[in-house]
Amino acid sequence: VELFLDPRDGRGMTVQLYDQIRNAITNGRLAPGDRLAPTRTVARELGVSRSTVTSAYSRLTAEGFVEGRSGGGTVVVPGPTPGAPRSEVRLSLVPTERAARIRRYGEDPEAQATFDLSPGRTDPRLFPTAAWRRCTVRALSAAPAQYGDPAGSAALRLSVARWVTRSRGVTAGPDEVLVTSGAGHAIDVLARVLLRPGDVAAVEEPGYPPVTELLRSHGVTVVGVPVDDQGIVVDAIPSDARLVYVTPSHQYPLGTVMSRDRRLQLLAWAGRHESAIVEDDYDSEFRYTARPLEPLHRLDRDGRVIYVGTFSKTLSPAVRTGFAVVCAALMPTVRAVRQAVDWGPPAVASAAMAAFIDEGHLAAHLRRARKAYRARHDLLRRSLRRLDRSDLTLLPSQAGLHVTVLSPATPPDRELARRMSRLDLLVGSLGLTYQFGPATPGLVVGFGGIRTERVPAAVARLVALLD
Ligand SMILES: Cc1ncc(COP(=O)(O)O)c(C=O)c1O
Numbered sequence: 001v002e003l004f005l006d007p008r009d010g011r012g013m014t015v016q017l018y019d020q021i022r023n024a025i026t027n028g029r030l031a032p033g034d035r036l037a038p039t040r041t042v043a044r045e046l047g048v049s050r051s052t053v054t055s056a057y058s059r060l061t062a063e064g065f066v067e068g069r070s071g072g073g074t075v076v077v078p079g080p081t082p083g084a085p086r087s088e089v090r091l092s093l094v095p096t097e098r099a100a101r102i103r104r105y106g107e108d109p110e111a112q113a114t115f116d117l118s119p120g121r122t123d124p125r126l127f128p129t130a131a132w133r134r135c136t137v138r139a140l141s142a143a144p145a146q147y148g149d150p151a152g153s154a155a156l157r158l159s160v161a162r163w164v165t166r167s168r169g170v171t172a173g174p175d176e177v178l179v180t181s182g183a184g185h186a187i188d189v190l191a192r193v194l195l196r197p198g199d200v201a202a203v204e205e206p207g208y209p210p211v212t213e214l215l216r217s218h219g220v221t222v223v224g225v226p227v228d229d230q231g232i233v234v235d236a237i238p239s240d241a242r243l244v245y246v247t248p249s250h251q252y253p254l255g256t257v258m259s260r261d262r263r264l265q266l267l268a269w270a271g272r273h274e275s276a277i278v279e280d281d282y283d284s285e286f287r288y289t290a291r292p293l294e295p296l297h298r299l300d301r302d303g304r305v306i307y308v309g310t311f312s313k314t315l316s317p318a319v320r321t322g323f324a325v326v327c328a329a330l331m332p333t334v335r336a337v338r339q340a341v342d343w344g345p346p347a348v349a350s351a352a353m354a355a356f357i358d359e360g361h362l363a364a365h366l367r368r369a370r371k372a373y374r375a376r377h378d379l380l381r382r383s384l385r386r387l388d389r390s391d392l393t394l395l396p397s398q399a400g401l402h403v404t405v406l407s408p409a410t411p412p413d414r415e416l417a418r419r420m421s422r423l424d425l426l427v428g429s430l431g432l433t434y435q436f437g438p439a440t441p442g443l444v445v446g447f448g449g450i451r452t453e454r455v456p457a458a459v460a461r462l463v464a465l466l467d
Pocket of ligand 1 (some may be wrong): 122182247252309
């Protein structure tokens with residue numbers, strides 16, 4: 001821990017040192033077993049006498065926070081206090097009511113289990129480590145030393161523009177691309193540019209909770225609009241919605257593909273109501289059945305659709321890279337707003353990603369990953385169907401890395417979590433994706449993170465979870 005001394009602090013140097021180290025121990029920044037820096041080093045760094053430091057250490061020893069080791073050195077001892085709130089610091093800062101109402105989606109994204117069916121995971125065994133490493137090492141050796149373009153480096157914007165044109169038929173030039181830290185971040189920048197506090201935005205119900213919470217964090221009133229077997233029910237969108245957020249290629253979480261008629265209806269609606277459409281195309285690169293329908297962005301003649309993509313599925317959520325295709329007229333404002341928030345994407349990661357796309361590694365990875373995920377998707381569907389349970393309805397799935405199952409037997413979320421940990425199993429709750437009204441109970445079954453050979457056993461555990 002960093003130690004600081006304030007000569008104007010009337011408590012004296014020893015007490016200041018003692019207080020800071022004690023705080024670090026009680027709030028967990030120093031853990032049991034951690035070694036305190038030698039008294040000689042601390043004294044030199046802080047410009048105080050060694051006896052000042054020794055006195056602070058002696059008091060901590062006497063009070064049982066640390067102990068001297070026979071070989072020399074002073075270490076933190078296990079005690080009941082680490083992690084406890086710093087009782088000596090008043091809670092002067094409180095979040096606003098708006099911020100305090102924001103809910104996390106999934107409590108523990110780092111949770112691990114042998115049978116991992118949580119949505120939002122990709123297979124680490126498929127990650128193209130060797131190619132990624134080569135691209136990253138090269139990017140490191142050319143690390144730039146200045147701030148970059150808030151919309152992303154010219155090289156990466158060009159790579160993404162070419163990529164999205166080739167892979168999804170979304171015609172985009174580099175001057176229309178905003179590179180972000182994932183799809184959610186792209187929507188954050190767009191919300192800052194397009195929405196005012198108090199504006200209404202429409203999202204799908206059920207839907208993707210992080211986007212709802214993000215819009216709420218900007219003071220936007222978010223309305224949930226039902227989804228039927230053709231996609232969002234356009235007639236149910238409130239007429240004052242300034243922005244409509246949809247997942248047309250693969251509705252999250254139900255998996256519905258928005259029909260062409262519905263796409264045209266939505267575009268016409270947006271034209272009449274002068275509203276923006278955010279098309280989140282988060283996982284359609286993995287497609288298992290019918291040919292994909294044209295993205296809304298391609299059908300849009302009016303410049304109302306902003307296309308949002310991500311590498312969270314095509315590569316990994318850990319690379320935290322996504323993008324938006326935004327009409328060029330908005331880009332000066334988008335750049336200024338983005339710069340105000342975090343200036344722009346990290347340069348080294350951007351250079352690595354650009355090389356990764358340009359040299360064909362992303363396309364090669366997708367060819368391999370598609371094959372593996374298709375086999376896993378088919379096996380999962382077969383295993384679920386074979387259960388032949390009347391209380392399970394397996395929804396159709398044509399794309400992505402999850403399938404959705406309706407099941408009235410799904411226990412409430414807290415009980416679900418308890419049973420999961422007993423069964424060494426992780427799976428998503430459908431109920432959590434309903435944010436505006438009564439939830440349909442069920443499971444969002446991700447297959448990105450599980451080994452293919454474990455799928456049948458994982459499905460057996462799903463049965464145990466429900467029974
Ligand atoms: C609907 C939807 N959009 C976007 C994402 C990915 O977001 P990000 O790019 O921020 O990781 C996900 C991830 O599961 C998703 O379900």
